[in-house]
Amino acid sequence: MxxxxxxxxxxxxxxxxxxxxxxxxxxxxxxxxxxxxxxxxxxxxxxxxxxxxxxxxxxxxxxxxxxxxxxxxxxxVADGDDLHPVQRALAHHDGLQCGYCTPGFVVGAAAFHDRWRAEHGAAEPDRRTIAEALAGHLCRCGSYEGIYRAVAAACRGEHDAGEGTVERVEAPAKVTGAAVYTTDVVLPGMLHAVIRRSDLAAGFAGPVTFPDGVLGIDVLGEDRHVRWAGQPIAVVAAESLAAARRAAAGLAVPFTPQPFVTDPAEAVRPGAPLVYATRAERKEAPTSSEGGAMPAPWKGNSHGPSRAPYLGTVAKRRIGSARTEGRRGLVDLEFHTAAQLHTAFEPHACVADWSDPQYLRVWLSTQGVGAMRLEIADHFDLDPTHVEVVAEHVGGGFGAKLSLTTEAVAAIELSRLSRRPVRLVLDRHEELTGTGNRPGSRSRVSLLVDEETQAVRALTVDTDSHAGVAVGNSVAALAMLVYDRTPRLARDVDVVTNAPPGAPFRGPGGPTIAWALEQTVDEAAHRFGRDPIDLRAQWDGNPKRQALYRWASALPTWQGRPATGSQTGRFRRGVGVAAANWMYFVDPDCEVVVRVESGRLVVSTAVQDMGTGSRTVLARAVAGVFGIDPTTVDVHLGRAHSGATHGPASGGSRTTVSLWSTAVEAATSLRARIGTDLAGAPDGTSATAKRGGDRGLRAVPVTMGGIQVGRGFSAAVHVSEVEVDTRTGRTRVLRVHGGIAVGRIHAPVLARSQCEGSVIQGVGLALYENQVLDPHTGLTLTANLEDYRIPQLGDTPEIDIHFHEEGWDRVPGGGVGLGEVATISPAASVGNAIFNATGWRPLTLPVRPDRLLSGLSRRRVELTR
Structure with missing residues (x-):
């Protein structure tokens, strides 16, 4: 019609x-x-x-x-070129990151702003009013604090005229809807593709028969083995998305079901169905880490342990003796975490155009345009100079978009067969089913503390990670990198199940080990009547964290905390602390080109921006050398082709530290040649710089993918204040102070936004997020944003971020990455705050209301004995 x-x-x-x-x-x-x-x-x-x-x-x-x-x-929403006050405010207060949710916020906030101003003039709405007005809007990057600031400022009339400062150079494109993501790419003659997935958790699928006129490929593999519900079996393409969906649903796929197991505890019991039955199958198991899985023995569905010992035999002996003697200084606790889904708002998506047999162009939602170009060329046996990968804007990734996945391989192959562009975009159900997760875990921590000096005498950590069919998790090993170098032993085991595979997720293993270790340390402090920050400072030799401990100790929030378990009544306030440690990575092969075009500076490299601010970092680095406004620098990124210079992937917190000093060096070289008179410089005049290693860089013996491990560790300390409702079991996080020690901050407003987003994701891990599978079918039940709960605007605590900028002088640019270290300790600090409020220690994530109420009930029984 x-x-x-x-x-x-x-x-x-x-x-x-x-x-x-x-x-x-x-x-x-x-x-x-x-x-x-x-x-x-x-x-x-x-x-x-x-x-x-x-x-x-x-x-x-x-x-x-x-x-x-x-x-x-x-x-x-804008009046021609005149932005709406809300759009200006969001750009000024950086109320956005990846920008994928931003258009919805703009429309909703503009409508609220116009009503509010008509009824209240320039009065400022409070946080609750803003939260209620925008309650139907979500942001996975966690830009809520910037949104609060922006909407309040716009309602106060601060952005009625003039654009104001634009902190993120691409903000105008994002707040107006002009930013183009892979899901927005439409090409003439394009076909639409859909994946047919398994509805069963285990079994064998026979060959797929494609009816006449249906363009399709089989993607299951030669062994025909299905190991998880939702695993891709085939992909079909058609003239429309609706037609492709009908064709995929109508495929006849012969299937022989087998017994399966989704519960990790059941998976390790004798007689449990084997996920991988042979050595050959085990060698093909996917990895949930950014690197390959370490060699380790298999026993049934258990892979490991991989060992990271430091005087491990001594540690086991000391802890065994203490356990036999019942020493008060031995803290033995067991912790559990659920799988947390990445939930990037732009789904995995690919548009492949192999219409020209000699040249393949791929639009891909990816965290590594350069790496994907090489991987695609290798997979399809192509000359890399004949491949181009484009990701102009990326709507979040958080680690799940670092590899070449089914949607890309299938779209490219279908384009090769049809010689037409092919578009494949996952829907939300698929995104929340099969694109990865932060693996769940069980960790047993034993910490022996000297009863007189409170020095650490021994530490053992045993972690069983469950990443579905994937292996390669490293959680316990991270406990070896913090606190005293006393006898310790870490053992990591992968327990495979017939569940969707895990994937790297922002600080892989970090939040998981912090949940266990930092609560164990907190318990030790409680037993000995010690200030938890003081005890950490006694054990921790990291000078950067020492500075953060001093800052945290002086916070009024910390100084005014109640005695643990001392409160009565329905609502109880608690304050908790947790610390984080993370490695420093750099891409020494990163190159940046700065040139002059039509009197303007143009900076380019094959990097991508998924909301972390790569465009702004490059623009600020170059603009600082020439003394100009960053918004006047043109940044070309998001494209990897034969003429592009190598740029880092957006993973491992290596992007900014690789880009900044390289861009500064290139700009400095160009300025030495042309001065500051850009108008008089010949077009095309350029300079190129390569990052290289740090002064005194200590690299791992084998550098993987061009990534080196730098000397030293970044640090973070989070102090969280919560309110626990003992009648409903609900926990509200009221305030979070985050101390981050990563050296010089190159884009302070954007860095603050990223750290605030880390807190929001930590709150989600602590209180809400939990992948749930149907035990009878293996299907993912939390496959929509109603059943999979992420933090909302109204869940956002007040967040204060403090940067400690010393200690990284040897690093070119003076600073290292912050995206991962800022993510590790928020959830653990919330757990410790709940313990402070109630006297009951939460051991299992998420801390659901039913778990909290049950825990408080058990504690009341224990206190009456």
Whole structure:
């Protein structure tokens, strides 16, 4: 049927079948891709648009509702080139990171702003009012604090005129919907592809038969073995997405089911179904770490332990003796964590164009355009000079987009077969099922403390990680890198199950070990009546964390904390602390080019920006050398091709430390040649710099993927304040202070945003996030954003970030990465705060209300004995 509507003051006519949603019409019918489809179920707010002046959710609104309506999308919020005050405020206060959710926030916040100003003038709304107004909007990057600041400032009238300072150079594109992501790419003659997945958790699938006229490929592999529900079996392509879905659903796939196991505890029992039955199968197991799995023995469904001993025999003997003697100084605790899903708002997506047999161009939502170009060339046996990978903007990744995955391989192969562009975008169910997770775990920690001096005498950590069918987890080993170098032993074991595979997730293993180790340290402090910060300072020789301990000890929040378990009544306040340690990585092969074009500076390298600020870092580095505004520097990134210089992947906190000093060196070299008169410099005048290693760099013996391990550790300390409702079991995080020691901060506002986002993700890990599988089928139950709960705007605590910028002078640029170290300790600090509030220690993540109420009930029974 024909539908006439007015969109952004322009009359538009589109053809619809009547089954489409409003977001389908806006994105696919009208090409207004600023509006994003994320959840598809009315939970996240990314598809918000105005219909006759009222905010509606495009994914739930029928297309027919737009008939004869007045529609405003994010592209129409600004008045021509004059941005709306909310758009200016979000750009100034950095109320965005990857930007994928930003259009929805812009539309919703602009509507709220206009109503508020009409009713209240320039009065400032409080946090609760803003949270209620935007309650239907989610941000996985955790930009909520910036959003609060921006909306409040806009309502105060601070952005009524003038653009103000733009902290993130691409912010104008993101707040107007102009930023192009892989999911927005549309090419002439494009086919749409859909993956057919297994509905069963284990078994063998027979060869897939594709009906005449259906373009498809089998992606299961020669052994035909299915090991998890949701595993890709085949991919088909068609002229439309609807047709591709019908074709995928209609495929006849012969299937022989087998027994399966999804519970890690059941998986290690005698007689449990084997996920990998042979040595050959085990060698093909995927890895959930950024590197390969360490060699370790297999026993049934257990892989490991891999050992990281430091006087391990002494540690075991001392702890064994202490346990036999019942010493008070031995702390024995067992901790559990659930799998946390990455939940990037831009799903895994690929548009492949192999129309020209001599040249392959791939648009890919990836954390490594350069690495993927080489991996694609290798996979398809191509000359890398004939491959180009593009990721102009990336809507989050958090570690799950570091490898070449099914959607990319399948789209490329289908494009090769058809010689037409092919687009494959996962839906939210697929994204939350099979793209990775932070593995769950069970950790047993034994810490022996001298009863007179409170010095550490021994430490052992045993961790069983469960990353579904994946191996390669390293959790316990990270405990060997902190506190006193006393006798210690770490043992890591992978327990494989018929569950979706894990993947690297922002500080792999870090939040998991912090949850266990930092609560064990807190318990030791409690037993000996010691200040938990003072005890850490006694054990910790890291000078950067020593500075953070001094800062944390002086916080009024810490000084005013109650005695543990001393409170009564329904609502109880608690304050907890946790520390973090992380390695420093750098890409010594990183290269940056700075050149002059038409009187402007252009900086380029084959890096990508998934919201961490690579564009801004490059612009600020170059602008600082020439003394100009960063927004006047053109940044070319997100493309890897034969003429592009090597750039780092966005993983391992290595991006900024690799880019900054390299860009400064290139700009300094160019300035030495042309001075500061850009208008008079010949077009094309350029300079190139290569990062290289640090002064006194200590690298690992084998450098993997061009990545070196630098000397020294970054550090963080988080202090969290919570309120526990002992009637409902609900925990609210009220305030978090984050101390980060990574040296010089090159883009302070963006760095603060990233650290605030780390806190938000830590709150999610501590209180809400939990992948759940159906034990009867192995299917993922938490496969939508309603059942998989991530923190909302109203869950956001007040966050204070403190940067300690000393101690990294030997590193070019004076600073190292912060994305991972800032993520490790927030959840553990929340756990310690709950213990301080109630006297009950939470051992299992997430700390659900039912678990808290049960724990408090058990504690009351224990106290009455």
């Amino acid at each position: 024909e539908l006439t509507t007015t969109v952004n003051d322009e009359t538009r006519v589109v053809e619809v079948e009547g089954t489409e949603s409003a977001v389908d019409v806006v994105r696919d019918g009208l090409g207004l891709t600023g509006t994003k489809l994320v959840c598809g179920s009315g939970v996240c707010g990314a598809c918000t648009m105005l219909v006759d002046g009222e905010p509606v959710l495009g994914c739930l609104t029928p297309a027919t509702r737009l008939r004869d309506a007045d529609v405003t999308t994010v592209e129409g």
